[in-house]
Amino acid sequence: MIPYNKRTSILIKGATHNCRKTDIFIDDGKIQAVGEGIRSEFKSSADFEIDAGGDVLLPGLVNTHTHAAMSLLRGYADDMILFEWLSQKIWPLEAHLNGDDVYWGTRLACLEMIKSGTVAFNDMYFFMDRAADAVEEAGMRACLSHGFIDLFTEEKREAEIKATINLHNHIKSRNNPKLTFATGPHALYTVSPEGLTWCAEYATENDAGIHIHLSETQQEVDDCVKNNGITPAAHLDKYGILTERTVAAHCCYLDDSECELLGKRKTAASHNPASNMKLAGGRAIPYSALKNAGAPVCLGTDGCASNNNLDLFEEMKIAALLQKFTTGDPTILPAAEAIDIASRTGAEALRTGGGTIAPGFAADIILVDRNAICQAPFHNPISNIVYACGGNAVRSVICDGAILMHDREIPGEDAILAGAEAAATSLVARREEEIRNQS
Amino acid sequence: MIPYNKRTSILIKGATHNCRKTDIFIDDGKIQAVGEGIRSEFKSSADFEIDAGGDVLLPGLVNTHTHAAMSLLRGYADDMILFEWLSQKIWPLEAHLNGDDVYWGTRLACLEMIKSGTVAFNDMYFFMDRAADAVEEAGMRACLSHGFIDLFTEEKREAEIKATINLHNHIKSRNNPKLTFATGPHALYTVSPEGLTWCAEYATENDAGIHIHLSETQQEVDDCVKNNGITPAAHLDKYGILTERTVAAHCCYLDDSECELLGKRKTAASHNPASNMKLAGGRAIPYSALKNAGAPVCLGTDGCASNNNLDLFEEMKIAALLQKFTTGDPTILPAAEAIDIASRTGAEALRTGGGTIAPGFAADIILVDRNAICQAPFHNPISNIVYACGGNAVRSVICDGAILMHDREIPGEDAILAGAEAAATSLVARREEEIRNQS
Numbered sequence: 117m118i119p120y121n122k123r124t125s126i127l128i129k130g131a132t133h134n135c136r137k138t139d140i141f142i143d144d145g146k147i148q149a150v151g152e153g154i155r156s157e158f159k160s161s162a163d164f165e166i167d168a169g170g171d172v173l174l175p176g177l178v179n180t181h182t183h184a185a186m187s188l189l190r191g192y193a194d195d196m197i198l199f200e201w202l203s204q205k206i207w208p209l210e211a212h213l214n215g216d217d218v219y220w221g222t223r224l225a226c227l228e229m230i231k232s233g234t235v236a237f238n239d240m241y242f243f244m245d246r247a248a249d250a251v252e253e254a255g256m257r258a259c260l261s262h263g264f265i266d267l268f269t270e271e272k273r274e275a276e277i278k279a280t281i282n283l284h285n286h287i288k289s290r291n292n293p294k295l296t297f298a299t300g301p302h303a304l305y306t307v308s309p310e311g312l313t314w315c316a317e318y319a320t321e322n323d324a325g326i327h328i329h330l331s332e333t334q335q336e337v338d339d340c341v342k343n344n345g346i347t348p349a350a351h352l353d354k355y356g357i358l359t360e361r362t363v364a365a366h367c368c369y370l371d372d373s374e375c376e377l378l379g380k381r382k383t384a385a386s387h388n389p390a391s392n393m394k395l396a397g398g399r400a401i402p403y404s405a406l407k408n409a410g411a412p413v414c415l416g417t418d419g420c421a422s423n424n425n426l427d428l429f430e431e432m433k434i435a436a437l438l439q440k441f442t443t444g445d446p447t448i449l450p451a452a453e454a455i456d457i458a459s460r461t462g463a464e465a466l467r468t469g470g471g472t473i474a475p476g477f478a479a480d481i482i483l484v485d486r487n488a489i490c491q492a493p494f495h496n497p498i499s500n501i502v503y504a505c506g507g508n509a510v511r512s513v514i515c516d517g518a519i520l521m522h523d524r525e526i527p528g529e530d531a532i533l534a535g536a537e538a539a540a541t542s543l544v545a546r547r548e549e550e551i552r553n554q555s
Numbered sequence: 556m557i558p559y560n561k562r563t564s565i566l567i568k569g570a571t572h573n574c575r576k577t578d579i580f581i582d583d584g585k586i587q588a589v590g591e592g593i594r595s596e597f598k599s600s601a602d603f604e605i606d607a608g609g610d611v612l613l614p615g616l617v618n619t620h621t622h623a624a625m626s627l628l629r630g631y632a633d634d635m636i637l638f639e640w641l642s643q644k645i646w647p648l649e650a651h652l653n654g655d656d657v658y659w660g661t662r663l664a665c666l667e668m669i670k671s672g673t674v675a676f677n678d679m680y681f682f683m684d685r686a687a688d689a690v691e692e693a694g695m696r697a698c699l700s701h702g703f704i705d706l707f708t709e710e711k712r713e714a715e716i717k718a719t720i721n722l723h724n725h726i727k728s729r730n731n732p733k734l735t736f737a738t739g740p741h742a743l744y745t746v747s748p749e750g751l752t753w754c755a756e757y758a759t760e761n762d763a764g765i766h767i768h769l770s771e772t773q774q775e776v777d778d779c780v781k782n783n784g785i786t787p788a789a790h791l792d793k794y795g796i797l798t799e800r801t802v803a804a805h806c807c808y809l810d811d812s813e814c815e816l817l818g819k820r821k822t823a824a825s826h827n828p829a830s831n832m833k834l835a836g837g838r839a840i841p842y843s844a845l846k847n848a849g850a851p852v853c854l855g856t857d858g859c860a861s862n863n864n865l866d867l868f869e870e871m872k873i874a875a876l877l878q879k880f881t882t883g884d885p886t887i888l889p890a891a892e893a894i895d896i897a898s899r900t901g902a903e904a905l906r907t908g909g910g911t912i913a914p915g916f917a918a919d920i921i922l923v924d925r926n927a928i929c930q931a932p933f934h935n936p937i938s939n940i941v942y943a944c945g946g947n948a949v950r951s952v953i954c955d956g957a958i959l960m961h962d963r964e965i966p967g968e969d970a971i972l973a974g975a976e977a978a979a980t981s982l983v984a985r986r987e988e989e990i991r992n993q994s
Contacts, residue, residue: 190939192935224931228928437829437873493975495628496630499863504862
């Protein structure tokens, strides 16, 4: 019997790590020991053993920008002009979303993320108490934020403040260290200075994260400079949003001074290359400038409506390729760095305690199939993982010392797919009924 | 018993095609009938039945630019400046390649291609008689060309002409309609005008294809204009290379007049976006200009050293994303067109007889898992296939009326992986011995 989704003491034998065979012993949700031949020492302490057969050991991946429940909208509308896509398709459908939809969409998203080696994610959406249900059942880590959009009115601001505090209290009441809270000021063009200030202060008072969109399009930059006389990052900084607990998603159009500002504040930039390309944003994140400024760069998929999957293996490849393509430098963002931004920097930004394979770190780890076609030949498993493999090469996923997937099996997969499919069908039916009633 | 790799009469029941449930009957290597409920008519004629369970029916994909045996070099060297990568890593290793290596590399490549829904490919490399062995054993279609590189010397040209004629005779002697021949003038910067002329004339006399690299880098264009006073496409056209049997790979830097020239000649442009991005080429194929000029655009992965896989599902997504990103237009290269350039246009360029789901076309088809996570929800299977799925969502592959993969099973997979791994290890060992001897 596989002890799915509960903390266990686990001995993994014969994994490949840093080009060597290694064993790893996990207990109390933490990595206790890593090394060749430690199996004899820990064999008697382990409740469960995994024979890795050379599978490649990596830190579990961390998706630092998602709207997980939007997996219900996957494929609903694509290949459209951004504003038409939002105003004619996405927003009208989202207006029909209810808590059950968010639960099923997040369940589907968690299933997809675990299947592709992700252990933690940074999520902004609505009905986040129901997202919390889904995350807990899946056994993942998540930092949850209510998308705070006050549209510069006091009335809406009060409602968003209330919703944010409610979510925070809800998450505290669950007493699950894998679930954390962040304020979620949506973006500078949807949140007033007063709203930004409140989100920053509330997060700081509660040692919570801040999750925001930043500098995704040229228009956002142009409008900000026109309206406020300063760049988007400077505007956010004015209201205290840029902290070392902040994840700023996209960051495509940051200029050098903004990169330096993020570096100074140790604010993490979440790179979402597939979404930026699909929505025709036109600019890639200034990876080198951020790195040189000391700003942590991490990786995210964005929501399924603009990607359309949550596979960080694919995202690592697209990130590395897009940097090379836009800079003309094939040496930028090499394979090992791509894995680093998909794991360690994200784990640090979300303060998961994981992201590194060493004693004392959280037991958030994955095993990638040594015998997958994408690993043949085995010249360089790290290159293979970034440039050749998809997330389907992941065989096992452990989060907080609990097995979430073993040999690609996740309990209840069929029921999750059926539930999500039914929710999506009902959601579209409600929207179609509305269209019929309008015409 | 699954009748792997031999022509069979097959009835597929309940596939999804154009958003409807359909049956399809295959016999004599051709699609005989397609439609809802034709099962009763053809049930007694079928030797084998597949219950598709709603799986999505597509034409088998066609990879129009590969160096298949380079799968042995997957992950051997990455993230390097182009010339250093070639001169310090790729060329020195290739110098040790022998016929057995090409056989095993091509076997591995065919395995990977079938696993990801590809039925035919356009291959240029060396020891192509051994590549032919591998292709025949895999049961795929391939158009094989010897990479013709005369470096502007008569002596090398004579050797290349001989090698090309030998390959052509070898392929004819196999009498396998799935194996075809093309001349393979490598590129205008490696082949003399006399070599280009010979390749063009030999292909035309024998109604064969022509496979060439064109306009991959800015330097190729600059050098051509400087040396010849005309653009690369005009230069090739001068020597008869641009025909409707020609596939020109890359085509990143074509200008409008060159796109019009390819359109006039009906020359196919093979788009290789992952390779262009990874090698930091800096420019995407001018997709709209080629399309508007009437030039067929098809899709290719290039070799595994510069991609690093052969998955056309991933390539469809990257192609669609890269066009959107570079043009700023999210409506360009929508999902259905991405599937079209990965299947129909490639099949037409290689004259496989397939590429379309209709009676009379070659029975080159694939079934994509209806129940894969990437297909949930099922709003739009075509969007899901391009933007959400990887090639691992393919369940079954039929080529020329023979089953190559059923329910993801391919006979002999483990032996192919072991053989390729052993060949790669030996190849690198020979190179390392050479380095030791040199130092």
